[in-house]
Amino acid sequence: MASVDVVPTDEALAIVVARARRIPDRYRTFTESRESARRLHRMPDELLDRLLALGFPHGTDGTEPTFYTNDLRNACEELGLPSPQRSAIMLMGAALEAGARETVVRRTVDLHARCPAPGHDGDCGFTLAPSLASNNRVTRFTPMSAAHCRLTVELPGGRVSQFTGAHRELLAELDDVHFARLPHALADDPGFLRDAKLADCQSGARFLVERAASYGVSARMAFGILLTQPFSNTHAWAELDVGGEWLVADPLSLAVLARWGVLDPAAWPPCRSPHGSHWKLGEGVEALVRHGGRPAPVSLITRHG
Template sequence: MTSGSQPSAREATPCAPADVIEHIRRVPDSFRVFTVTEELTWRFYQLPPSLLEQLLDEGLPVRTGADGLTFDRKDLENLSLALRTSSPQLSGLRLMAAALAAGESGTGPVRTVELTARCYDPSHPGDCRFELLPGVRSSPEVMDLQTLARNRHRVRLRLRGRPPVRLSFGGMKTDLLDFLPRTRFHHLPADLASDLGFMRETGLADCRLACRYLVARGEECGVLIRPASGLFVSRPFSAVHSWVEVFQDDEWLPADPFFLTALARWGLIDGADWPADRSPTGVCWKVSSLYEEPLVSDRRHRAPVSLLTR
């Protein structure tokens, strides 16, 4: 199976600003939170003033207040990725692409992840009450788990590795050949990450939304498929991620056709080596069978976490 034209591992040419803004404007303003200052657009997203002015002329959503211009974080993440700026977003994706090769061995890589949680809302009364997701403790990949502080845990993992495996996807293969070329990766606000109608209307999805589509369509086609969430394990920082699992050869195997296609489009992996139907073993640490679940909660709210990985 192929997913349209798959580029080699040569980073893609930046998109034209007008095209990026057109995609960004497909997300309604009601989902935006304008908190990022103009200064931070350069410091964290590497958008220089001259480029920012051009983007504003093209229609980049913005709010003007007493403290100057403010922008939506998701918009800036999408801009920095599409325009290929030297931002943390692009650097993180390069690390994820590099990690894929580590899972090709038969034994699988050993990694240590330090999960450090932060308060979900510093203004809440009383102390934080951090709770680690039960799936972290019960995961079969965990070799050792140490609690370093109430908000810090060190987890030693042996991830499953194996030689390259191609997945059949059964009766949904035709759907994938249609879905993958017409659907673009786009960082989405949480309230849109389960809205399949939004995806069908705009052609935009993140990993959470693509996962929902793949499970729903797979079930309709009679494919044994289920959601999975946890970490995409890469050094020096892992990333929270969602993917699917398909049942093949008497076992559940990770499948991530949407994200592999996105990495190939960005030129971060070779699409010939990593086609959409290849199982990405050795990088996915599953801690939940839901579409998404927080690794650490604080008073039952999602706690932000850093994921230092060695």
């Protein structure tokens, strides 16, 4: 059974429940059992019972409560449980630090695609997103098999940049917005962000882009890969034009990493622009690999060199 080093207070649990309740139930699908909450998300039974007593969202399979995956992920991250999501957050902090430290960030990414519909007739046909194969940050591209390719990526790093003036005022609009993993339907709903004060990486970035003109700032969306090791992840962020240079703006990520003690908040304020960690593929979210027109699940195994 999973355990926690520090037992969360009732107040901390109530905050987690209150934030979860800001998301309407109509966007939830309750598919996680108590067993999967314990085994996959490292949520101890006694802690889950305390959350349920405070009104944590749940359904039922007839005998036992069932849960929404993102609710469990958000709760585990907020409470500091040793969950896979918490580990990913720690790795993100390490990637940002490496980007600030290394003048040239060179990573090798092995992309493995999986069939989204096993058991179909005929052979699998995988198509790589053009933005990967022809990306100007890819210095070497090696096809390994139909479902596996290897890419060497180089990003410029070793810089410290901070937004000032109107750019910083724009980013401050997210100061009272809390990061949370949201249903896909809410990622494109700016009204939800304003009312609930919750956002994921995509909705937070979209909000900044929509508000930028009010500050006289040029902004655009960015979608790509955050180069964390040993597994990279897709990510979305905003880019702001500063004197003709487009800089990464990712204030929600920096704020949550600082709040959870992963990064030093004095060195990594939300107005800082990360370098050497955010590999941009385009401005819109896209599938990295398709299989017969459908997005294919992928893993991005990442290492130095």
